[in-house]
Amino acid sequence: MILPALAALLALAPYADAHSWVEQLTVIAPNGTFVGIPGYARGNYLRTTAGFSDTSMTYLLPPSTRANTTLLLPSDKLCKDTQQDQTQSDGSPRLQASAGAAIALRYQENGHVTLPQNQPGKPKNRGTVYVYGTTQPKVGEKLLDVHGAWTADGTGGDGRGVLLSTQNFDDGRCYQINSGEISETRQQKYPHQASQLTGADLWCQQDIQLPTTIPSGKLYTLYWVWDWPTAPGADPTYPQGKTEIYTTCMDVDVQNTAADRQKVDDIYATGQDLNKAAIPSEFDHLSAQQIPVESQAATSASPTSTSAAGPKEKATVTAWHTVGKTVTVTQDATVTVDAGQSGETS
Numbered sequence: 001m002i003l004p005a006l007a008a009l010l011a012l013a014p015y016a017d018a019h020s021w022v023e024q025l026t027v028i029a030p031n032g033t034f035v036g037i038p039g040y041a042r043g044n045y046l047r048t049t050a051g052f053s054d055t056s057m058t059y060l061l062p063p064s065t066r067a068n069t070t071l072l073l074p075s076d077k078l079c080k081d082t083q084q085d086q087t088q089s090d091g092s093p094r095l096q097a098s099a100g101a102a103i104a105l106r107y108q109e110n111g112h113v114t115l116p117q118n119q120p121g122k123p124k125n126r127g128t129v130y131v132y133g134t135t136q137p138k139v140g141e142k143l144l145d146v147h148g149a150w151t152a153d154g155t156g157g158d159g160r161g162v163l164l165s166t167q168n169f170d171d172g173r174c175y176q177i178n179s180g181e182i183s184e185t186r187q188q189k190y191p192h193q194a195s196q197l198t199g200a201d202l203w204c205q206q207d208i209q210l211p212t213t214i215p216s217g218k219l220y221t222l223y224w225v226w227d228w229p230t231a232p233g234a235d236p237t238y239p240q241g242k243t244e245i246y247t248t249c250m251d252v253d254v255q256n257t258a259a260d261r262q263k264v265d266d267i268y269a270t271g272q273d274l275n276k277a278a279i280p281s282e283f284d285h286l287s288a289q290q291i292p293v294e295s296q297a298a299t300s301a302s303p304t305s306t307s308a309a310g311p312k313e314k315a316t317v318t319a320w321h322t323v324g325k326t327v328t329v330t331q332d333a334t335v336t337v338d339a340g341q342s343g344e345t346s
Helices: 004-010 181-189
Strands: 024-028 034-039 095-097 102-107 128-134 161-168 204-209 219-227 245-254 335-338 341-343
Touching: 024 095, 034 095, 102 219, 128 204, 161 204, 161 219
Parallel strands: 095 245
Antiparallel strands: 024 034, 024 102, 102 204, 128 161, 128 219, 219 245, 335 341
């Protein structure tokens, strides 16, 4: 149930048929609380900006104009045109953080989690979100040079970056206010105060750790990739299925070295305001181990498969992206790219 006092705030968070992007980045303190001034994506449009629409921030691959809805091309750019350069919009500063800091990337579920019947043929985990990081971004960065290529050890693809995190789009507790069973259950289980920023919704988040070895004064680029395929035969509009990927490109201004920060110590404060707290199952297992910034020796740039999953909350889809080949995703989230090559949910 929505309290009457919250009703007026619901209009502040538009969500009908919208897709998702990283709305805000925030540093996480050692007790799991958000601290400091939030940061935003490159070329960000706040929802309060005049003329804002869903298309201001969403970026779809393959584009809707492509006849083959399962085909990703080598020329497909990873970032939206407004996010090609490392520039910020007025009122949307870049996040400042130290090397090794824990970071929350927050996004709205917009009904994709709580109203799954509205999108037939989607994986049960509502897709998989990946975060890649690099100190060597490129203008015109190509999706397939990064997604499915960069690896956690920094040796994949061209060696310029690393896979920092892989998790379900559904973080297990986020919700949009609606009359769906999932939403109503989560409203009871995860109550929180409505805010000017979020309305009465509870935003999803992906908690990551920056590499400890980023030099102070360096910009560290993050690529957020939401892989949300449709299974063949599930939606009559896409009888062969659909590859549907959304991205957000952003940078972090690294101000201090790892020695200047408090380490994540697995001491999570209970009873926190859910609007301002990390997800315990993600935060408690952020590793304090060093993450490579990038490989010193670049390797082959051919796309490879990835199946990394965070502890406790495993990614339930393994996805491959192969140039010129059809990606098949069944309703039980089995993914097949070529004969003899497939992946199943776990």
